[in-house]
Amino acid sequence: xxxxxxxxxxxxxxxxxxxxxxxxxxxxxxxxxxxxxxxxxxxxxxxxxxxxxxxxxxxxxxxxxxxxxxxxxxxxxxxxxxxxxxxxxxxxxxxxxxxxxxxxxxxxxxxxxxxxxxxxxxxxxxxxxxxxxxxxxxxxxxxxxxxxxxxxxxxxxxxxxxxxxxxxxxxxxxxxxxxxxxxxxxxxxxxxxxxxxxxxxxxxxxxxxxxxxxxxxxxxxxxxxxxxxxxxxxxxxxxxxxxxxxxxxxxxxxxxxxxxxxxxxxxxxxxxxxxxxxxxxxxxxxxxxxxxxxx
Numbered sequence: 001x002x003x004x005x006x007x008x009x010x011x012x013x014x015x016x017x018x019x020x021x022x023x024x025x026x027x028x029x030x031x032x033x034x035x036x037x038x039x040x041x042x043x044x045x046x047x048x049x050x051x052x053x054x055x056x057x058x059x060x061x062x063x064x065x066x067x068x069x070x071x072x073x074x075x076x077x078x079x080x081x082x083x084x085x086x087x088x089x090x091x092x093x094x095x096x097x098x099x100x101x102x103x104x105x106x107x108x109x110x111x112x113x114x115x116x117x118x119x120x121x122x123x124x125x126x127x128x129x130x131x132x133x134x135x136x137x138x139x140x141x142x143x144x145x146x147x148x149x150x151x152x153x154x155x156x157x158x159x160x161x162x163x164x165x166x167x168x169x170x171x172x173x174x175x176x177x178x179x180x181x182x183x184x185x186x187x188x189x190x191x192x193x194x195x196x197x198x199x200x201x202x203x204x205x206x207x208x209x210x211x212x213x214x215x216x217x218x219x220x221x222x223x224x225x226x227x228x229x230x231x232x233x234x235x236x237x238x239x240x241x242x243x244x245x246x247x248x249x250x251x252x253x254x255x256x257x258x259x260x261x262x263x264x265x266x267x268x269x270x271x272x273x274x275x276x277x278x279x280x281x282x283x284x285x286x287x288x289x290x291x292x293x294x295x
Contacts, residue, residue: 014121020279022125023069024254025104027279029121031114066115071254072105084123104128105253126277127257130284131249136241154290157201157224160245160264160271163290164199164222165283173204173225194218194259194276203227218258220278222287229261229272244293266293 014020014029021030078089078100089100099119100107108119124132152163155170164170176191191204200223234250244266251260262273277284 015117018121020121022127022257022277024106024252024257025125025128026069026101026106026108027123027125028067028118030118066111067118068109070107070109072100072102072107076100076102083120086122086124125257126279126281126284127251127260128253129281130277130288131235131237131239131251131260133239133241133285136289152290155199155201158226158271159266159268159293160224161290161292162199162222162224162287164287165197167197169196169198171198171200172202173200174202176204178206193223193274194221197221197278199224201225218276218278220280220283220287221276222273223275224262224264224271224273226270227272229263229274231261231263234261239288241289242291245291247288247291264291264293 015031017032018029019032020027076089078091078098081088081090083099086101086103089102090097091100092098094116095112097110097116097119098107099110099122101122104124108115108122110116110119151166153166153168153170154161154163171191173191191200191206193200195218197219198221200221203225229250231250233252235253237249237251239247239249242264246265248263248265249260250263251257258277260275260277262271262275264271264273275284275288
């Protein structure tokens with residue numbers, strides 16, 4: 001009845017040219033030029049791996065859709081197997097095979113050999129690995145202390161301190177000049193977030209937007225500010241291993257989960273944030289475990 005913690009796993013090798021991408025609770029390697037398309041809302045949503053830049057949700061899954069990721073529903077069935085440390089129930093034929101993963105709450109419906117090759121690369125998504133840690137992960141707790149001594153920089157913002165790698169620049173958004181609207185855009189843009197691995201602090205003088213399409217995984221990054229973040233439709237998970245504050249992580253359990261919202265509640269107020277997971281859950285765990293509140 002109690003869900004076990006999911007460790008930050010070593011990513012299995014993927015064929016040359018393939019890239020890893022998150023699909024809610026699952027991280028998969030997919031072929032070049034393919035994308036994930038999300039259809040539906042909440043628990044009724046499902047995701048298709050599309051081999052072209054144009055996806056048609058009404059198409060019958062075939063060679064163009066080698067994998068469809070759907071939430072688990074109904075009775076579990078299949079032959080138990082273990083794939084990269086995950087218990088998987090396998091059913092179906094070589095032409096159309098299903099891989100149900102109870103720990104991740106999803107079923108991968110695959111079509112043909114390519115679909116099975118994609119399914120074989122699955123691991124828990126970085127968002128799920130971080131969100132499922134109900135106590136400070138040993139790797140993060142130890143690394144967070146060692147990281148500061150190793151040259152990580154510690155930054156304070158409204159009573160909250162966090163440590164980030166020395167290669168990360170720290171950008172104070174309020175100091176940025178407001179940029180004029182781009183052609184065809186109704187609003188001015190002060191900055192683009194999550195384009196580079198960096199720490200952004202403060203509220204910008206204008207609107208900030210994501211620097212790339214939501215279907216592309218952003219690099220690991222963190223923003224801390226006081227503006228409220230829309231958390232509609234996100235799964236809220238408390239991180240009790242943060243020192244000195246009540247911290248919630250809001251992330252998309254079904255659908256792309258490259259970014260997650262942070263809500264840090266302290267005695268003096270609330271700090272909001274957004275974090276880009278990137279491909280390395282251990283790095284994000286280390287950064288989050290370094291958060292401290294107080295003088």
